[in-house]
Amino acid sequence: MEQIFITGLKIDTLIGVYDWERTRRTELEVDLTLEADLSKAMTSDDVADTIDYAAVAGHVQAIAAQSSFELLEALGKAILDAVLTAFPVKGATLRIIKPGILPDAKQVGIQMSRARY
Numbered sequence: 001m002e003q004i005f006i007t008g009l010k011i012d013t014l015i016g017v018y019d020w021e022r023t024r025r026t027e028l029e030v031d032l033t034l035e036a037d038l039s040k041a042m043t044s045d046d047v048a049d050t051i052d053y054a055a056v057a058g059h060v061q062a063i064a065a066q067s068s069f070e071l072l073e074a075l076g077k078a079i080l081d082a083v084l085t086a087f088p089v090k091g092a093t094l095r096i097i098k099p100g101i102l103p104d105a106k107q108v109g110i111q112m113s114r115a116r117y
């Protein structure tokens, strides 16, 4: 099985537990790895035979733009649900980073994986 990945994708959303986070949108960063069969595209050299990473990125940004969760966990579930519904992937691993939140930490965020059953 092969993988397609996107790293450092900027998404803009309303997110956070605290009042000050509910009054303005936040930019987050997403890394997404998709497990997929890329064998057809390897020989056809045709984007129609694979999962277009630009389409995936746009879909993830659209989900984030429409959502207003408190927790990264809930946003992560919504993104994974949407990606597995819209694209023929076998599974996906998602990492969402919330920059500049903990002064003593380089980064904070969540990571979650999902397999299609």
Ligand SMILES: Nc1nc2c(c(=O)[nH]1)N=C([C@H](O)[C@@H](O)CO)CN2
Binding pocket: 015, 016, 017, 018, 021, 070, 071, 072, 073, 098, 101
């Ligand atoms: N596991 C999580 N912990 C926390 C989250 C979260 O989304 N998942 N969010 C917050 C606050 O919104 C934080 O970003 C602001 O201080 C705290 N902990």
